[in-house]
Amino acid sequence: MAETVDQHQTSSDKVVRYFLLVWALLNFLQSYFTQLHPDEAYYWMYSRFLDWGYFDHPPMVALFIRVGNSLFHNELSLRLLTVLSGTFSWWVLWQILKKYQVEAKWFVLIISSISIFHIFGFTTTPDAPLFFFGTLFYFFYQQYLEKDRFGTAFLLSLALAGALYSKYHAILLVVFTLMANPKLFRRKSFWLVAAFTLILFLPHIFWQVNHDFPSIKYHLVEREADHYQFQFTYLFLIGQLFMAGPLVGWFWFYRISRFRATDIFTRTLLFNFVGTIIFFLLNTLKVAVQPHWTLIGFLPMVMLVLISLQHQHKPKWLQPVLFLNLFLLLLMRLGLMVKNPVSMKIGVVKSYFGNPEWANSIQQKAGNAYVIFPDNFQNPSWYSYYTNSLKGFSYDSRFYRRTQFDIWPIEDSLQQKRIYFVTDEPLKNTASDKLNTAKGVFYGQWIAQMRSYQKMLVEVDSAQIKSLVGKTVPLQLKIKNTYPKTVSFSNHGQQLPVVLRAYVMQGDSMISNQMAGLSFNQLQFKPGETKTYPFNLKMPVKKGAYTLLFSIKSPPFAGPRSSKIINLNIQ
Numbered sequence: 001m002a003e004t005v006d007q008h009q010t011s012s013d014k015v016v017r018y019f020l021l022v023w024a025l026l027n028f029l030q031s032y033f034t035q036l037h038p039d040e041a042y043y044w045m046y047s048r049f050l051d052w053g054y055f056d057h058p059p060m061v062a063l064f065i066r067v068g069n070s071l072f073h074n075e076l077s078l079r080l081l082t083v084l085s086g087t088f089s090w091w092v093l094w095q096i097l098k099k100y101q102v103e104a105k106w107f108v109l110i111i112s113s114i115s116i117f118h119i120f121g122f123t124t125t126p127d128a129p130l131f132f133f134g135t136l137f138y139f140f141y142q143q144y145l146e147k148d149r150f151g152t153a154f155l156l157s158l159a160l161a162g163a164l165y166s167k168y169h170a171i172l173l174v175v176f177t178l179m180a181n182p183k184l185f186r187r188k189s190f191w192l193v194a195a196f197t198l199i200l201f202l203p204h205i206f207w208q209v210n211h212d213f214p215s216i217k218y219h220l221v222e223r224e225a226d227h228y229q230f231q232f233t234y235l236f237l238i239g240q241l242f243m244a245g246p247l248v249g250w251f252w253f254y255r256i257s258r259f260r261a262t263d264i265f266t267r268t269l270l271f272n273f274v275g276t277i278i279f280f281l282l283n284t285l286k287v288a289v290q291p292h293w294t295l296i297g298f299l300p301m302v303m304l305v306l307i308s309l310q311h312q313h314k315p316k317w318l319q320p321v322l323f324l325n326l327f328l329l330l331l332m333r334l335g336l337m338v339k340n341p342v343s344m345k346i347g348v349v350k351s352y353f354g355n356p357e358w359a360n361s362i363q364q365k366a367g368n369a370y371v372i373f374p375d376n377f378q379n380p381s382w383y384s385y386y387t388n389s390l391k392g393f394s395y396d397s398r399f400y401r402r403t404q405f406d407i408w409p410i411e412d413s414l415q416q417k418r419i420y421f422v423t424d425e426p427l428k429n430t431a432s433d434k435l436n437t438a439k440g441v442f443y444g445q446w447i448a449q450m451r452s453y454q455k456m457l458v459e460v461d462s463a464q465i466k467s468l469v470g471k472t473v474p475l476q477l478k479i480k481n482t483y484p485k486t487v488s489f490s491n492h493g494q495q496l497p498v499v500l501r502a503y504v505m506q507g508d509s510m511i512s513n514q515m516a517g518l519s520f521n522q523l524q525f526k527p528g529e530t531k532t533y534p535f536n537l538k539m540p541v542k543k544g545a546y547t548l549l550f551s552i553k554s555p556p557f558a559g560p561r562s563s564k565i566i567n568l569n570i571q
Helices: 002-033 038-048 060-069 073-098 105-113 115-119 127-146 148-166 170-180 182-184 189-212 214-222 229-241 248-256 265-281 293-310 318-336 355-366 379-387 409-413 518-522
Strands: 371-374 394-395 421-425 433-437 442-447 455-461 464-467 472-481 497-505 509-517 530-538 544-554 564-571
Touching: 002 073, 002 105, 002 318, 002 442, 038 060, 038 379, 060 073, 060 127, 073 127, 073 293, 105 293, 105 394, 115 229, 115 293, 115 318, 127 148, 127 170, 127 265, 127 293, 148 170, 148 189, 170 182, 170 265, 170 293, 182 189, 182 229, 189 214, 229 248, 229 265, 229 293, 248 265, 248 293, 265 293, 265 318, 355 371, 355 379, 355 421, 355 433, 355 442, 379 394, 394 409, 464 472, 464 497, 497 530, 509 530
Parallel strands: 371 394, 371 421, 464 564
Antiparallel strands: 421 442, 433 442, 455 472, 472 530, 497 509, 497 544, 544 564
16 A cells, blocks of 8 residues: 555655656747846846945845856846746745645646746746745745654745745735744744844845835835725736636636635745735825735635645646646746747737847947936846947936936936936937837937936925915035945036026925025035025925925936925914
């Protein structure tokens, strides 16, 4: 009897190994023939500036890309570690599920049915290392539940630290696991896991402290929408069904709704899946949630589905529908590799085509000069990647958000240089080159002497100002130089004058645009120096709620967000 079980297990392992070989080959082909998503190009820029943290994410994705890209420079090398680690992750997941007598056939069919696993089988974003380390976490956690050993606890902390270094969503893994199994607090080794993980994560914490917590401010405050929109919620729900499988996603959610945990491990899976979905569903009340943000919840989801199907009746229609579902997903993947009329009508898919040709068209005009794109981190990243340079830069204006380009030293290299400014609309009152590219028409303008102050900070004592209508309020601004060099606002001998402007807004409407006096151009700052500057602000002539933003700008740019947004309450 034992021999029969061993033979069956060996046969199942063989099926899974063959599947993973095909899965890896498919993703290698996809990686080679599919151009980069703009986010992948942005993370490639990360890999050129290795650090313990970045504006948007922790650093693991940069390391993943750096390893592959050190071998050669193309899309496959950038995605190499994603394909390898993802394939290995499925083998690890299979080891977890073997303890629940999951059949190899259903393991293959169900994994192949889930859209998000196809997307991130090759796409290299922070979700790729999160998937890898999340799988390792569940593997070591299962072992840790069975035997409380120091070695297992240490490996668990390594996996958890890796997940945290991949994406901040990994904190959900910690929270929901502890909610599912509060008895962990009673284990002495649990506190060792917590201590080891914290120690390993300290370099990133120090990076956040040294950079004034940019990631926390962005994710928790800056990216919130002005008001709730119902489409945030219903598009999220539709997106989750698609990510779970275009034809079968609904059935996986239905199965899990009827699932009852049989042990602490499956209880942990249930808490993590349901908790992740509810967490991001609640987030739709304040922000548009991207469908793939729940990837950390799809790991427990697929395990729950496989375990539940193993012990329950499988409807006869399921297997043929799974094959049809897989066929649709393979068509989707083909549409990313081969240009066709359908793909070119879908915005997100269309962006995968024409990028090398687009970059080459701009480089023919710009040559070896830096190329600046306004309010767009994707285009400068694409340009840098497909020219294999670091010549692309994003000018993040007051109309946009901050990005990693506001932290990198690229802007420092641009000062007083001749640069090429590329926009998707012609600039007013100036001659521009018309660039017919594979991605549409763009416009380019030479700037003989670049001048910008993205990293100069303007602070106001209060985040909210109350005043009477029409009153002039004297403000004491604190202007700080965060550059490692002396900064002068003098316009003497400069082609582009620099000014300090205060923008008073009501919603999207600009109420006033007030400029500092000539004394502003007498200011000069040593590296790290802060100076106080008086600014008399004229308040709106009507009662209401307004916002105020200061910007240190020079033409032809719109000016950056030099200050935080200040609320004005006019009575």
